[in-house]
Amino acid sequence: MILYNKLLSSIQYDLEILNKNLKKMVGPKHPILYAAAEHLFNAKSKRIRPAIVLLAAQVSMQETSVLSEHRRLAEITEIIHTASLVHDDVVDDCQTRRGVETVHSTFNTKVAILAGDFLFAQASWYLANLNNLEVVKAISKVITDFAEGEVRQGLNYFNSFISIDDYIEKSFYKTASLIAASCKGAAMISNANKEIQENFYLYGKHLGLAFQITDDILDITGSKDSLGKPAGSDLKNGNFTAPLIFALQEKKELYEYINREFKNKEDVNEAIEIIKNSQAIQKAKDLAREHIQASLQALKKQHECEAKKILESISISILYRLS
Template identity: 70%
Template sequence: MTTISNDIFLPIKDELLVLDTNLKKMIGAKNPILYAAANHLFYAGGKRIRPAIVLLIAQATTKSAKIHPEHHRLAEITEIIHTASLVHDDIVDECETRRGVNTVHYKFSTKVAVLAGDFLFAQSSWYLANLNNLQVVKTISKVITDFAEGEVRQGLSTFDTNISIDDYTEKSFYKTASLIAASCKGASILSYTKDNMQKNFYLYGYHLGLAFQIIDDILDIIGSQKSLGKPAGSDLKNGNLTSPLFFALEEKPELYKFINREFQNKGDTEKAIAIIKITKGIEKARDLALEHVQAALQALENNQKSISINTLKLISCYIINRLN
C-alpha cells in the first residue's frame, strides 16, 4: 500500500508538529487509566489527513495564507472526533488491532474503551463550543450525530443483501465523509469566505471522504494485516457488505451462500475473497472511487491557484494511489 508522503504536507509541516503536541495536552483526563486509553491511539500515530486538510484550507482562504488560532483548534477538534469514532468502531467491529497496535478495548477493557471514546467526544464538544462560532458549532456537532446514525444503520443491516449501493453510499457518508466535509466547510467558515466557497469546500470533503471509504473497503479485500493495520476481511466477517462485494455479486451469485450463512464455515471468508478477486468487483469499486475523486477535484476548480490548493489536489490523488 502506498503511504502518504510527508513531502505533500511540507506547506504545513510545522503546524502538524504543533498539532501532535496539542492533542496530547487537550485530552487531559485526570484519571490515569482514562488518559492512557485516550492517548493510546494518538501515540499509535496516523496520517493526520483530516487536520492537514483543515490547515490547508485555512492557508488557501486567508490573507497572506495565515492560519488563525481558531483554524488550529478546529484541526485538533477534527482529529479528536476522528479518534473517538475509531475507539467506538473497534468495539463494535471487535477488532484487536488498529494502526498496528492493540485496540483500546483489547489493551484495557470494553468498559474503559467506551468511556474513553465518550470522553474524547465530550472534550471535542467542549473545545468546539469555545470557538465561539455558532455556524461552525452547528456544522461540526452534526458529525457526531452522523457517526451514531452510521453505526446504527450498519448494525441493523449486517449480512443484508437487500441493501443497495445508494444505501452503502449513505452509510459511508455517515461513517467517513461527514467529518471530512464538515471540517472542510468549518475551516472555510472560520476564514469568513462566501457561501459558495464554503459549499465547494464541503463538496470537496464530501467526495474525498466517500472515495477514501471506498478505497478502504477495497483494501479490506486485497490488503494484508500489515498494510491495513487490522486483519484483512474484517468487513466480510462482520457482515458489512461493501462496494467490491456488491459489484462481485452481479457476476458471481454463489457469493450469496457465504453471506447467508454469515461466513460461519471454516475458510468461508478466504473463499469469498478469492471469488471477489476474479470478478470485476474491485475494478468497478475503484472506478466509483475515481468518480468521487474527480468530483472532489472539480469542487476546487474555482479557487485561486496556490500551493495549498495544489496540495489538496495531491491528497485527492493519494486516495486512489493507496491501491498501488
C-alpha cells in the same frame, strides 16, 4: 504513508504542534482515561484529516496566515475522528488498528466506551469555545451522523440486499461527513462567502467517500501487514462494502457464504478470491475515481496557491494506495 508525508511536508511543523496539543487537550484528569487517550494519540497516524483542515484554511484565507481557531478546529477534527474509531472498534470487536492493539483489547470494553465518550465530550467543549455558532452547528451535526451511520450499519449486517446507494449514504455518515463539515468549518472561520464554503463542503464530502471506498477495496486486496488488521474484516463482521455489493451482481455463489455468515474456517478467504476474480474491484475503483473527480471539480474556482495544489494532490493520491 510515505506519499502522504511528502505531500504534507509543507505543514509538518503545524502537525507536530497539533500532536503535542492533542495530548494536552485530553488532559490527565483521570489516569485510566488519560492512558487510553495517550495510547490512541501515540498510535501510528497520518493525521490526514487535520492536515486537510489546515490546508483548506490556507486556501480560504488566500495566503493570509491561518488563525488560531483554524488550528483548534483541526485538533477538534482529529479528536472526533479518534473517538469514533474507539467506538467502531468496540462494535466491530477489532483487536488491532494500524498495527496497534485497540483500546478495548488493551484495557477493556467499558474503558474504551468511556474513553470514546470522554473524547467526544472534550471535542464538544473545545468546539463551543471557538465562539462561532455556525461552525458549532456544522461540526455538532457530524456526531449525530456518526450515530446514524453506525445504526444503519448495524441494522444491515449480513444484508445481501443492500444497494450501492445505501452503501454510499452509510459511508457519508460514518466517514465523509466529518471531512466535509471540517473543510466547510475552516472556510467559515476564514469568513469566506457561502459559495466557497459549499465548495469546500463538497470537496471534503467526495474526498471522504473516495477514502472510504479505497479502504474497503484494500480490505479485500490488502494483507494483514499492510492493513494492520486481518483482510476481509468487513466480510466477517457482516459489513458489506462496494467490492462485495458489485461482486454479488456477478458471482451468485457468494450468497451461500452470506447465508451462513462466513462461519466456516475458510469462508472469508474463499469469498475474497471470488471477489478478486470478478469485475467488482475495478467497478469499486471506478466509483472511487468518480468521487475523486468530483472533489477536484469542487476546488476548481478556489484561490490558486500551493495549499490548493496539495489538496488536489491528496485527492489524486488516493488511487495510488491501490497500486
